[in-house]
Amino acid sequence: MGDAEQWLDLVARSGLSGPSRQLAANAAFVSHHDGVLRLALAPGFEYLRSERSVGELAQALAQSLGSVPKLLIETGSAEAETLHERAHxxxxxxxxxxxxxxxxxxxxxxxxxxxxxxxxxxxxxxxxx
Missing domain, CATH: 1.10.287 (Helix Hairpins)
Known part of the structure; x- marks a missing residue:
């Protein structure tokens, strides 16, 4: 996965539900290198970043990425659009x-x-x- 568009497509077809789906839908793509996926979560959405939600998201992404990525979810804005923003x-x-x-x-x-x-x-x- 190399760009924000691929991230949005991956999240849309991930099959995630519940809190992990909300985390993915509100996280913006920053980068993906060497098995590390960096995402940005807007201030006010930090509550979505629970250990369980992050783990479920990583496991769901493993099916498409071929291995479980290390997720680094930062608080802050990103240039990329989130799935939630796109839908809106x-x-x-x-x-x-x-x-x-x-x-x-x-x-x-x-x-x-x-x-x-x-x-x-x-x-x-x-x-x-």
Whole structure:
């Protein structure tokens, strides 16, 4: 594993659940060299870094990496996006696209212009939700 994108893909398909999943989803990739995987955990998420969660994460990663990595999880920000941040960003993008599509619909525009219709704030949701 050599970059943040590979880390995100690995976490997404890891099969982890519970606290170890939350640890992985909120940890950003820093580097992976010589069997040592460095991750960054934002301040406020340190509580996720329990001995058990770290151990479960290392064991889950071993299946994909070929051996159990040594995990160094530092508190601080990283340039890389976490899986949680990616999901939040993608949700925002889907929400914006849904609102834009709805508001650009000719029938909606006709209702607004000819009948004074209003769209209730926060009433539009992406189709997949």
């Amino acid at each position: 960003r993608q949700q925002g993008e889907r929400q914006n696209a849904a609102e834009e599509t709805f508001m650009n619909d000719p029938n909606v525009q006709q209702l607004i212009q000819q009948h004074g219709a209003r769209v209730v704030p926060d009433s539009i949701r992406p189709y997949n939700e």
